[in-house]
Amino acid sequence: QVQLVESGGESVQTGASLRLSCAASGLTFFSTYLVGWFRQAPGKEREFVARIKLNSGFSDYAQAVKGRFAISRDNAKNTVYLQMNSLKPEDTAVYFCAFDRRRWSVVPSSYDYWGQGTQVTVFS
Numbered sequence: 001q002v003q004l005v006e007s008g009g010e011s012v013q014t015g016a017s018l019r020l021s022c023a024a025s026g027l028t029f030f031s032t033y034l035v036g037w038f039r040q041a042p043g044k045e046r047e048f049v050a051r052i053k054l055n056s057g058f059s060d061y062a063q064a065v066k067g068r069f070a071i072s073r074d075n076a077k078n079t080v081y082l083q084m085n086s087l088k089p090e091d092t093a094v095y096f097c098a099f100d101r102r103r104w105s106v107v108p109s110s111y112d113y114w115g116q117g118t119q120v121t122v123f124s
Contacts, residue, residue: 037049
């Protein structure tokens with residue numbers, strides 16, 4: 001049974017940094033997966049934040065977070081990270097990690113496995 005557990009979300013001030021973690025279990029051949037981080041603010045659609053190919057480490061980002069956020073992975077620990085710097089109030093959302101084996105996508109519906117999310121709140 002696949003399980004994804006996000007952690008690291010907190011309430012922080014504008015300009016602070018956080019590192020989110022996504023620990024995976026129940027996946028075979030972890031490094032063959034494609035992983036996305038998404039976020040969803042109240043009343044809004046779930047949106048793409050960043051994605052990474054676990055075998056190569058190749059990554060890309062939504063324009064809103066480019067230069068501030070960094071996605072990384074530790075394949076030995078079956079864990080993917082999202083380092084978030086220079087946080088802004090508009091980054092406030094529930095952050096989710098998602099895994100898929102086939103599609104290199106920014107569309108949430110393309111991903112097969114999801115975590116429960118972790119809340120990030122940025123106050124001014």
